[in-house]
Structure formats: structure tokens, C-alpha cells
Amino acid sequence: MKNKTLHNASLKNNCPTCYGADGLELNFTQAEKESPFFRKPAATIEHTLYCHTCKNQIFPVNWTEDIERVFDYNKKIAEANKQYLKVKPLFYLTVVTAIILVAAVVYFLIPTV
Numbered sequence: 850m851k852n853k854t855l856h857n858a859s860l861k862n863n864c865p866t867c868y869g870a871d872g873l874e875l876n877f878t879q880a881e882k883e884s885p886f887f888r889k890p891a892a893t894i895e896h897t898l899y900c901h902t903c904k905n906q907i908f909p910v911n912w913t914e915d916i917e918r919v920f921d922y923n924k925k926i927a928e929a930n931k932q933y934l935k936v937k938p939l940f941y942l943t944v945v946t947a948i949i950l951v952a953a954v955v956y957f958l959i960p961t962v
């Protein structure tokens with residue numbers, strides 16, 4: 850599992866902990882499971898609000914109404930960037946190879962008239 854960043858925003862809001870106005874950063878990530886055949890992102894988007902001024906993660910219980918409003922706005926952008934299942938070329942290659950193999954087997958098994 851690795852996390853992929855969907856959207857990142859610097860907020861102009863005041864930090865609820867240190868009241869600094871230029872340290873808040875909102876980050877939306879989506880966990881992703883990778884196999885040789887596909888990349889499968891998690892259904893849910895994770896989010897963190899971090900203050901670079903006081904080096905704290907700000908949890909939703911401490912959010913102000915203003916932060917919640919900005920969060921909702923940015924969440925929509927993150928949702929738009931949401932990743933969906935991606936099949937890799939190896940998957941197609943395997944499917945095509947399997948089809949060719951089946952076709953070859955059928956071809957050799959059926960006696961020619």
C-alpha cells in the first residue's frame with residue numbers, strides 16, 4: 850500500500866493551535882494497492898490538516914467553521930482527482946496470450962475434415 854496525493858492546498862485560515870495564518874496545509878491522499886496487473890486505489894480519500902508553523906497535525910475536532918468551509922471546497926477538488934482501478938499493459942498481454950493459447954488448443958484439438 851502506498852499513498853498517492855490527490856490534492857494539496859495551503860490555507861489562509863488561522864491555525865486553531867498557534868493562531869498563525871500562513872502555516873496550514875491541507876492534504877488529500879488515497880491509498881493505492883499495486884500488483885503487476887493493476888493499480889487499485891482505496892474507495893475512500895484520507896485527509897490531513899497540518900500546521901507548518903507549530904508543527905502540529907490539526908484534527909477535525911479542533912477545526913473552526915472557516916476551516917470546515919475551506920475543507921469542503923478542497924474536498925470537491927480532491928474527489929474530482931480521485932483515482933480508479935487502472936489495468937496495466939501486462940494484464941492485457943496476459944489476456945491476449947491466454948486467448949491465443951485457447952485458440953491454438955481448440956485449433957489442434959478439432960480434427961480437420
Ligand SMILES: [Zn+2]
Pocket residue numbers: 864865866867868869872900901902903904905
Ligand atoms: Zn499552528
